[in-house]
Structure formats: C-alpha cells, structure tokens
Amino acid sequence: MSAPPVALVTGANKGLGRETARRLAHHGYTVLLGSRDFGRGLETARRLADEGARVVPVELDVTEPASVASVADRVRRDHGRLQVLVNNAGVTTGTRNLATTVTDMRDLFEVNVFGVVGLVRALLPLLRESRAPRIVNVSSTTASLALTGDGRAIPGETDRRLAYASSKAALNMLTLQYARAFQGDPALAHIKINAASPGFTATDMNGHRGTRTVAEGARIIVELATLPDDGPTGGFFHDEGPLPW
Secondary structure (H helix, E strand, C coil): CCCCCEEEECCCCCHHHHHHHHHHHHCCCEEEEEECCHHHHHHHHHHHHHCCCCEEEEECCCCCHHHHHHHHHHHHHHCCCCCEEEECCCCCCCCCHHHCCHHHHHHHHHHHHHHHHHHHHHHHHHHHCCCCCEEEEECCHHHCHHHHHCCCCCCCCHHHCHHHHHHHHHHHHHHHHHHHHHHCCCCCCCCEEEEECCCCECCHHHCCCCCECHHHHHHHHHHHHCCCCCCCCCCEEECCEECCC
C-alpha cells in the first residue's frame, strides 16, 4: 500500500489555514501544519486529530531561512517528496494608505511575497519528485489591478489596503512567472501553481468582519490544491471561476 500524499500548509494554526489543513486531511493527505507559534500549531493539530485528520504540526517561520530549511529537511527525511504546498501565511496592517511607511511595506512583503519565494525554492526538489504536485498561493481580490482600476467595490477597508493589496498583486505575478518557468522546464512541467482568492472571509486578520465563513473561503484553495491533470496553471481564481488580473 502506497503512502498517503503529503501537503504543507503555512499559517495553519487558525482561520483559513486550519480549515484548509482539515479539508486536505479528509481528502486523504498527511498534512504538515505549519505554524510560527509551535504551541498553537500543536494544539490545532490535536483538535484536528480528534476529528480523524492526519496532521503533523511543524514549526515554520516563512521569514527565517533556517526555519524554512529545517522544514524542507524534515519533509525530505520523513516523506521524500511533497505533493501540495499551500502558501497561506500572510499578514496585513491597520495603517491608513497615506500613512503607510517603507517599514510597513517591508514587513508585509517579507511574509506575503519573500516568504513564498523562499519556500518554493526550498521545496521545489521535493515537489518535483511527486507525480502531480500543486502549489496554491493564497491571494486576495484586492490584488486585482483590473477590478481596482475599474473602481469596483471590493469588500474591506479601502483606505487601509495599500501595503496588503500591493503585496498580493506581487504574489499574483510570482504565480504567473513561476507557472511560465515550470512550463518551460520538462522536469518541472507537471507542477501546477495558481493563486486563490478566498473572498472577504471572517478571520483574525480582519477582526472577523468578513462576510464569508472559513469553510467558504477554503473551498477554492482546496480545489486548486487537488486539481486533476487537465486542470489550469498560472491562474487567479475564486470559487466562482477566474478573476481578472
């Protein structure tokens, strides 16, 4: 009997990450539950295990290269490959747009953008070894240049999203550039990578003011993480279909 596929979800001790981990576990994955605070991750893993989920807590700070390398070594040692990477860890700021500083921008980009690059680089050899590897970058509708440029109403605090929306727009471009690079390399062409917008989901990040539940928000993340071989790559989606860049 073959070993179950392995997924790593970052920022998985609460909210969307926890729900994504729970759902992937019930899809048959062994889920590595990445959490910067290992104590919280351990408690979340225990609760999910009580539901029958196969989850393993791992301490992971995506902004620390040593932490990323340690997790990559553990996956290599314990499993030999990785089927799914969900880059869910993310931060925002309550600073108003015109008060946003360079430090605010750097802090968000460290997690929301540079952390993703570090993880993809570290885990790419393990993803490559899987038959149908999937990477999902958890983005935001606020990252859409088209929707923002059209002046459409996007839920949330429009006067406080300069840093956050910019970082997620950068994440979308990362998604597209990685997809093109994978497609151009025969050894990596089987990797699918997409960006997912969960919508205005009620989480700690927005003080639970979101209008969608974590179950609703996680739906598109899990769908992209479990795509069939003929599924898309290099796209930006919510649960109603493609979103404009």
